[in-house]
Amino acid sequence: MLFLVLGLVIGVSTVVTLLSITDSMTRDIEQRLNRFGANIVMVPKTESLSLSYGGIDVGGVNYSVRELDQAKLADIRTIKDSKNLSVVAPKLLGPVTVNGRTVLLMGVLFEEELALKTWWHKSDGIFPEKEDEVMLGSQAAELLGFKAGDTLVLSGIPFKITAILNSTGSSEDDAVIADLGASQKILGKAGKISMVEISAFCQGCPISEMTLQIAEKFPDAKVTAMKQAVMSKMQSIDMFKSFSLGVSVIVVLIGSLLVFVTMMGSVNERTREIGIFRAIGFRRGHVMQIILLEAMLLGVIGGILGFVTGNGIAYGLMPIVIKDGAFAGIDSYLGIVSILMAVALSLLASLYPAFKASNMDPSEALRSL
């Protein structure tokens, strides 16, 4: 019986370990991707020239082009998969002149932007919080000769520079980053936005479908999913999932065989006992019931032990599998499935031995007495 439970524990714990690690890996990568920034970008449909921002073509900033209405942006929260929307960060881009130099003004909602751009770090000061506060990109600050605490005048309006952004290696380095409302006033584009960066949670999130849903709500916008990075990583996880599933199936098959062999051995060993049961009036059904009840009980024990062991192994292995990776936690649903699987496995593997035991001729069984 110890071997039977051991077989079940090995089978269940292997499956639980693989599934837990896969799940933890998926969550970890998704969390990293969520931290990575936007995975959907919405820009106005345009046929005119455009400026480039972060490798993404954004609608014409210098020219008379269509822009998006900020007021309509709330509609984005009405799409079918809105629960997967994390950060919606609108921005207005435009040129401003500072100290005789033309600089890119980037109007943002700081709260949203900072939630999206978790890699933004300031070298000095604090991130802007008010409408009359701005932040400069590292390159812009250097070229314009500003530091945190200085005052910058844009279209005659003074702004306090509260922070200088560390170099990000992208367009922000050259920009003046101001509040969206203030930027709209400076650029004379009240209620307008140039683009929207959207971060969607990827836990079961259908990015392509969400892109279509957003495009439906904003017919004047071009919605692009930045899914290449996501897809390649998810494909790797999917491959690992398939591999885990394959290994699980093999382990379950081996486990079933082990349970079957152990049960057959147990029935053979217990010929004498079964003979006694039959002699004192146990029916075939009773004998079958005893064997299957035992199998069920052992299945429950094996399932619980296997689930606990599997989670323990997954917990121990996770930091080795992914650097700084965290165990996703105990999945009670997986626990129930594991126990049911162990019971089903144990019962299935015990069916024939139970049938054989119940059909044992009592006189044959008693000959061994």
Add this chain to the structure above:
Amino acid sequence: MTQIDHLIEVRGLKKTYQSGDTCIDAIRNMDFFIDDAEFITLMGRSGSGKSTLLSIMGALNHPTQGKVLVDSLDIYALTAEQRADFRSEYIGFIFQSFQLIPYLTVLENVKLPMAVTGTKKKLQDRMAREVIDRVGLTAKSLRLPDQLSGGEQERVAIARAIVNKPPLILADEPTGNLDSKTAGDIMMLLQSLNKDGHTVIVVTHNPDMEAYSDRTIRVQDGEYMA
């Protein structure tokens, strides 16, 4: 004229075992009867067929030919499941070498036959304790079989055999593994059960045991010797 009702009637009984191409006649054309509340010793040498005869009378071993009527019931005309019910209701077996379930306590071993009779748990417990008391093992009811002496294990086997109050007790060499004093005690216990109305059939090759019985049936080379 009073008609005597026999508890067991064995008619034209034959049992042949097949071993490869060889047929071995374990029982050859036996005819006899056993009355209600008789104490019978079934004697014969090893391999004479007495244990086979006992298992056939106990509805465990299908005869090749012939009939066994218990209480006028042709037990081999019953289905296997009906025979299981018959054994549960009619027969108490005492096996050679006690044959207790090693991982069950004395009380649990004794309660075992009641597991399939639908007797309520409380009543099972009471009935089991009664018979354990009867065989003198009250103080040891929670012990495991291997914590008991041979004689005590035999008593547990007897308690298990009588707990369902079967009319027929079949004992296969119940004293074979016991010293003569303990064997005598066991035979006296069986005798007292017989006095309570149980029909007792004891297979033995020990002539000393004959003294406890009402009648002896001798078996020689599978044949009934009066």
